[in-house]
Amino acid sequence: MSYDFDFASVLTAWPLFLEGAWLTIQLSFPATVLGFAAGTLLAIGRRGQVVWVARLCGAYVEVIRNTPLLVQVFLVFFGLATLGWKVSAFAAALVSLIINVAAYSCEIMRAGMDSIHKGQLEAAECLGLTQRQVYWHVILRPAMEKVYPALTSQFVLLMLATSITSQISVEELTAIAARVQSETFRPFEAYILVAVAYLLLSLLMRAGLWAFGQIVFTRRRRLGARA
Numbered sequence: 001m002s003y004d005f006d007f008a009s010v011l012t013a014w015p016l017f018l019e020g021a022w023l024t025i026q027l028s029f030p031a032t033v034l035g036f037a038a039g040t041l042l043a044i045g046r047r048g049q050v051v052w053v054a055r056l057c058g059a060y061v062e063v064i065r066n067t068p069l070l071v072q073v074f075l076v077f078f079g080l081a082t083l084g085w086k087v088s089a090f091a092a093a094l095v096s097l098i099i100n101v102a103a104y105s106c107e108i109m110r111a112g113m114d115s116i117h118k119g120q121l122e123a124a125e126c127l128g129l130t131q132r133q134v135y136w137h138v139i140l141r142p143a144m145e146k147v148y149p150a151l152t153s154q155f156v157l158l159m160l161a162t163s164i165t166s167q168i169s170v171e172e173l174t175a176i177a178a179r180v181q182s183e184t185f186r187p188f189e190a191y192i193l194v195a196v197a198y199l200l201l202s203l204l205m206r207a208g209l210w211a212f213g214q215i216v217f218t219r220r221r222r223l224g225a226r227a
Contacts, residue, residue, distance in 0.1 A: 009184040010193055013176075020176035021197055027090070027172060028159040028205070031097035035158070036151070038098060039105025040140070046110055057106070064103035070164050072096050077168045093165035101158045108150050112143030145217045152209045156202050163198075173197055 046057040064072070076099070077092035087095075116139055124138045144151070166175035177194040181187035 003188070005189060006186060007189050007193070010180055010186050010189045013180045013184070016176050016180060017173070017193065017197065020171060020173040021201065023090075023170070024159065024162050024172045024201065027094055027097060027162045027165065027170070028155075031094055031101060031158060031162075032155045035098045035101030036105050036155075038102035040109050042102060042106035043109040043113060044135075046106065047113060061103045061106050064100060065107070069096070069100050069161055070167060072100055073164060073168060089165075089168045089170045092168060093162070093170045096165070097158060097162065100161070101154065104154050105151065108147050108154060109143060111150075112145075112147035113139055115146055116142060141217075148213050148217065152206060152213075155209065156205050159201060159205055160198060 042057045042061065045053045046061070048054055073093060073096040076096045077087075077089065080087050080092065120138050120142075124134045129137070162170075162172050163174035166172060166178065169175065171179075173194050177190045181190040184190065
């Protein structure tokens with residue numbers, strides 16, 4: 001059994017693949033930033049003293065982490081339309097990704113916050129720091145630094161998960177591959193090309209997040225740690 005590879009017909013659609021890669025980035029970047037911010041707030045709420053807020057945050061995390069992302073995408077896309085709120089496929093995909101990554105970021109950040117020794121909090125209080133200063137300098141930044149490798153992996157997984165949004169006709173990389181293979185009848189070559197594109201995007205994203213960590217976390221830079 002033999003197979004003759006023919007990438008020529010697939011590569012002629014390179015402008016479409018570039019557009020798909022750009023849309024993947026447009027989904028990934030805001031979802032990463034907003035999802036991390038939402039996840040951090042959820043972690044603070046889950047560790048807080050207000051019982052009903054902690055339980056609500058916990059329930060949100062459990063529901064999101066124990067349901068498939070594809071189902072969440074469908075619920076947002078079709079659910080909002082059923083309620084009379086017409087949103088684009090891109091907006092529905094972005095909201096779904098933010099909702100999903102927020103739950104995972106919450107648990108990662110909560111683990112980092114729980115690792116902060118109580119003695120550090122007591123020392124900060126003795127120095128007269130305000131609650132906002134304690135949270136930023138003693139809890140949030142050190143916690144994020146400790147769990148930064150886990151956050152990096154989660155954000156890369158988020159970028160790869162954007163492929164699921166092709167199910168609601170978002171023209172990202174996977175959707176472009178499906179379109180090209182239907183026109184060229186070369187599915188193997190099309191998906192090989194997309195797999196390489198995702199690999200390159202993952203490497204670039206990891207490099208960017210590593211560089212960001214080196215800039216923000218000076219102690220990691222001094223120790224030569226890598227995300």
